[in-house]
Amino acid sequence: MILGKVVGTVVTTISHRDYKNRRLLVVQPLVLPGDSPGEDFIALDNTQAGIGDTVLVNREGNGARQALKNPDACVISVIVGIVDSVYLEEAPR
């Protein structure tokens, strides 16, 4: 799973049936200071997240299918949590 920030919304009227009734959001991964920004991706929302929320994203198909309770879902990235806070230890020198 990765931590990311929701930076966009996607509207699709024509979509695969596994994607119906849930929102597609654009997620940008969080990085450490000084690191280059990660590659953005699209994730299916399972938590009612919105733009600006920091989210926990499952980026693996089996976990996604379990989260969506659909054993054949053609989904990889699913937002499975909204993050309140993160504690990071100072990096060892």
Add this chain to the structure above:
Amino acid sequence: MLFGRVRGTAVCTLKYPGTEGLKLLIVQPLNKKLEPVGALQVAADVVQAGIGDLCVMVRSREAALAMPDVKFVPIDLALVGIVDELAVVAEDKFDLTMQPGWNHFT
């Protein structure tokens, strides 16, 4: 999952069993700013997209699961949605770094 723009069609006369009847499209993977990422790829279409359409694509095993009938097919990129509206916030609106110590997001 990622964005892609349909750039053309591919026609194969000889296909692997189970992939007959699938429409193959040439797509350009894009990032959130709709800038090209990497080379053109071939994707199987299940939403009847056309040339020029902005689409949502899914990679790897899940692409094969998007197929309508036979789900054990050698497909690794599929179009699963046609984008009607896309709203992305400005690049510098949010801080995307995690600092040492506590980071409170709410």
